[in-house]
């Protein structure tokens with residue numbers, strides 16, 4: 001029997017713009033973190049990152065389809081089921097974010113908020129050494145999750161033979177017949 005492939009729209013434009021703007025603002029903030037000379041750029045990138053996260057938190061409630069938090073909330077039940085499926089070699093396929101990816105996404109948003117808020121407070125000379133440590137810790141935490149996130153995207157693309165990065169650019173995925181979403 002021939003497998004039919006059907007295009008399906010997964011990521012709306014605001015979600016895609018959010019993602020790639022977040023990548024850019026995070027990269028700029030990270031690369032300018034140590035330089036006194038580039039401090040203004042670092043601060044602007046930090047504010048941009050904070051604004052983007054606030055937007056995403058709202059979009060998670062008012063946005064549509066697969067971008068809604070309700071669509072990919074990683075409950076313990078879903079997460080355990082997903083991990084078991086990976087371990088026994090029959091990975092469950094999700095059209096939107098899978099539960100493990102969703103955990104990384106919520107951690108990224110959380111670390112991002114703490115990094116931006118503590119960065120602002122430290123810049124305003126509030127909280128002394130503690131605030132600076134918090135800022136550095138949250139930023140490093142975010143970097144660690146980004147590395148896991150990118151590895152997860154690569155592994156998941158390979159497991160399901162689909163180009164997740166292209167889907168985050170175009171908004172479309174190709175779903176094979178047999179998938180309940182097709």
Ligand code: HEM
Pocket residue numbers: 015018019022023026056067096097098101105108109146149150153164165166168
């Ligand atoms: C070049 C590096 C990156 C690539 C290729 C990439 C790729 C992707 C892909 C393919 C997805 C969708 C995953 C899925 O289908 O479930 C995604 C989602 C996401 N990524 Fe990345 N990512 C990158 C870097 C980052 C960075 C640096 C951050 C944060 C600073 C980030 C934050 C997120 C978030 C928050 C989502 C969820 C999108 C949403 O639902 O709004 N990503 N990423």
